[in-house]
Amino acid sequence: MGKIWELDFYSRPILDDNNKKLWEILICESPTAIDTDLNSLFRYSQFCSNNEVNSVTLKKVIATAIEKSGETPSKIRFFRRQMNNMIIKGCEDAGIAVFSSRHTYALNQWLEERNENFYPQQQGYDEKARQLNTVQYPQSNAINLPDAVKGDKKDKWALVNLCAKDFAEMKEWDIGFGEAFPLSMINIEPDTIIPGLIIFSQRALPLAGWMSGLELGYLRLDKGNFPKISLETGVSDSWILANLTDKATLAEGENFERVKKQANGVHFLAVQSSPESESFAGFWLLLDN
Numbered sequence: 434m435g436k437i438w439e440l441d442f443y444s445r446p447i448l449d450d451n452n453k454k455l456w457e458i459l460i461c462e463s464p465t466a467i468d469t470d471l472n473s474l475f476r477y478s479q480f481c482s483n484n485e486v487n488s489v490t491l492k493k494v495i496a497t498a499i500e501k502s503g504e505t506p507s508k509i510r511f512f513r514r515q516m517n518n519m520i521i522k523g524c525e526d527a528g529i530a531v532f533s534s535r536h537t538y539a540l541n542q543w544l545e546e547r548n549e550n551f552y553p554q555q556q557g558y559d560e561k562a563r564q565l566n567t568v569q570y571p572q573s574n575a576i577n578l579p580d581a582v583k584g585d586k587k588d589k590w591a592l593v594n595l596c597a598k599d600f601a602e603m604k605e606w607d608i609g610f611g612e613a614f615p616l617s618m619i620n621i622e623p624d625t626i627i628p629g630l631i632i633f634s635q636r637a638l639p640l641a642g643w644m645s646g647l648e649l650g651y652l653r654l655d656k657g658n659f660p661k662i663s664l665e666t667g668v669s670d671s672w673i674l675a676n677l678t679d680k681a682t683l684a685e686g687e688n689f690e691r692v693k694k695q696a697n698g699v700h701f702l703a704v705q706s707s708p709e710s711e712s713f714a715g716f717w718l719l720l721d722n
Contacts, residue, residue: 435507436475437463438498439540440524442491442516444483446563447555453483454562458494459547461539462502463510466603466613466718475502476543491523499527510534510648512541514668533668535650538614538720575655575663575671582640589633589708590675592662592685594692595701598623600718607712609638610645614718619697628692629701630662630674637706641715644704651721652693652700654686662686664702674702698722 439461444454462475477498481490499505508530511520517533524531552558577583597616621627630652634640650665652674660677677683693700704715 436504438475438506438509439463439537440495440509440511440520441513441537441540441544442486442511442520442523443513445480446552446559447480448557448559448562449482455480455557456483456486457481458491459540459543460495460498460509461543462506463536464539464614464618466600466615468615469617471615471618474539477501486519488519488523488526491520492526495523495527495529505529508532510537510540512537512668532648534648535665535668536612536648538722539618541722542618575661575673577673578640579643582636582643587635591631591633591708592628592675592689593631594626594628596623597621597625597627597696597699600627603716606716608716609712609714610641611713611716612649612718613716614720616699619699619720621697621699625696625699626692627696627699627701628689629703630689631703631705632674633705633707635706637704637710637714641704641713644702644715644717649702649717649719651698651719652689652702653721654690656683656686660686662689693721 441459443456445457447455449455457478457480460477464471464474468474479494479497506529509524510532512533512535513520514533521531548563600613600616603613632640647666652662652664655661655663660683661673662675662677664672664674666672677686698721700719700721702717702719703713705713
């Protein structure tokens, strides 16, 4: 699988000579667990006027980015729901698979950096026009996993913790499906506790394979009338992974959220055939940011 890019195309808090907001296309490479030098990862930005906001402009900028990076990405992720149709068309016209996703961790960080340190230094910056460049995703009702990947009543789950330094050996783990990023991207100290959810299933491989086809965002605790741990995917989908049916399991879920917050949102999801297994059918490092 080739490299994955993350993309945003939206207006910025900078006004042009006609008192109109400038728009900007940002493209950055998704880091992987083996990337040790984050500064070497590809980034590209280009401003455009409001009358250039269309899929043709995006296709041209993607072509320029490919030329500058020296390679074509295997797919592009984007989070901006308001720009859904235009971004999809621009990417597809450029011949690249595109997916709406909450797994735009590097892009979200870059936007925060530019909001704080770059845009305010630009001519035409307008504090009143400043807006949060990440989005508040809709919280949809979580649904059950598809029957095709469900196990049976023997399936179990567990909320567990690992130490951040344990992930240094992740490249040596036996993992069927998965994705991860370097913890240095989140400024995680080696002794930080990283929480996670492990699912033990007799259908571990089909379940992990199905999950690998989704755009995994993060795990969250839902403390509604029927408390649960859900998996947020795409930009609006939600799947029930663990029902918290009593005070003890609810307390586990609440502790999971506390530890996740202390770890700057870093957590993980794993799928194994049994607690005795030494391999993972699936393992994903996730970020709730």
